[in-house]
Amino acid sequence: MTQFTIVKDADLPKGIHSDIALPNADLGHLWDSIILASEIKERLVSQAILNFTIRPKVSRSVLPLHGVLLLVGPPGTGKTSLAKGLANRIAELLKGQKMRLLQVDPHALTSSAMGKTQRAVSELFSQTIAEAAALGPTIVLLDEVETLAADRAKLSMDANPVDVHRATDAVLVQLDTLAERFPNLLFVATSNFPQAVDAAFTSRCDLVLQIPLPDADACRKILADCLSGLAGTFPNIGKLSSMPEFGACATACEGLDGRTIRKVVVSALAQRKETALNPNLVSTDDIVAAATQAKMNRKSGGL
Numbered sequence: 001m002t003q004f005t006i007v008k009d010a011d012l013p014k015g016i017h018s019d020i021a022l023p024n025a026d027l028g029h030l031w032d033s034i035i036l037a038s039e040i041k042e043r044l045v046s047q048a049i050l051n052f053t054i055r056p057k058v059s060r061s062v063l064p065l066h067g068v069l070l071l072v073g074p075p076g077t078g079k080t081s082l083a084k085g086l087a088n089r090i091a092e093l094l095k096g097q098k099m100r101l102l103q104v105d106p107h108a109l110t111s112s113a114m115g116k117t118q119r120a121v122s123e124l125f126s127q128t129i130a131e132a133a134a135l136g137p138t139i140v141l142l143d144e145v146e147t148l149a150a151d152r153a154k155l156s157m158d159a160n161p162v163d164v165h166r167a168t169d170a171v172l173v174q175l176d177t178l179a180e181r182f183p184n185l186l187f188v189a190t191s192n193f194p195q196a197v198d199a200a201f202t203s204r205c206d207l208v209l210q211i212p213l214p215d216a217d218a219c220r221k222i223l224a225d226c227l228s229g230l231a232g233t234f235p236n237i238g239k240l241s242s243m244p245e246f247g248a249c250a251t252a253c254e255g256l257d258g259r260t261i262r263k264v265v266v267s268a269l270a271q272r273k274e275t276a277l278n279p280n281l282v283s284t285d286d287i288v289a290a291a292t293q294a295k296m297n298r299k300s301g302g303l
């Protein structure tokens, strides 16, 4: 039976955004909703599984695994959704183990007060995460990891407080300590700015996976999925994806990320007052127009 326990924010330690018991059906839907080449999903799942099958059994002097995966790619390509969905997939595959997903909120840890960020980061890893890992297999989502493990080589001592520098040091020290103590711990990190992540952090990653923009086939499927989701409420929208003109809609979305493609559908409904009042009236021309605008906005740096 699927457990569904999300601990409320108010009860969570500092720096933890959510604490979810796995498996979790919502996270399963999230994984399925990301349309991506099956090899990429398979690679991700295999590396994560290996973390739990190999690390408890093989010495770190043989395989220096840290239990850290990093997903990098443009904004809106599904990195955070994949990371959360992956946690659920792993729990499903390693059945019988009580697993948890902790989601770190990096912004709750940073502070302009001297020494505070470093202390908060150290406490989060050495206490909160260590305590969770001591209870059982734990997956920790480090979203926007460049905030926590900023590239020290690029930090200017004038513009950035020494504290940020030390926070990166603290993350690295803690990753080493936790990797040694808890083979049942897996970090899944994401970043839009891999060039802003410290090289020593990237070097500790067991896998750095590029999440690409959707290809032509994925664009078509994302658009069709979004339309079929709306068709439950507005049945005419469901007919659009079987029309001959649908190909032009999908082509117009090529080059956009998955988040923007889903938003194209919303802006297609907002192309005209009539469609806003009655979404059943939306046409393939509205979708092409909305996708073309989204691409122009991107080119001019608007969105």
Ligand SMILES: Nc1ncnc2c1ncn2[C@@H]1O[C@H](COP(=O)(O)OP(=O)(O)OP(=O)(O)O)[C@@H](O)[C@H]1O
Binding pocket: 033, 034, 035, 036, 073, 074, 075, 076, 077, 078, 079, 080, 081, 082, 190, 191, 192, 214, 218, 222, 257, 258, 259, 260, 262
């Ligand atoms: N490949 C995809 N297939 C289907 N939907 C996608 C895809 N990529 C993104 N999306 C949609 O875009 C939304 C945003 O995804 P998500 O937040 O996981 O992206 P992200 O890469 O973490 O973005 P950011 O880098 O801005 O944090 C999701 O809700 C999802 O519906």
Ligand SMILES: [Mg+2]
Binding pocket: 079, 080, 081, 143, 190
């Ligand atoms: Mg994200």
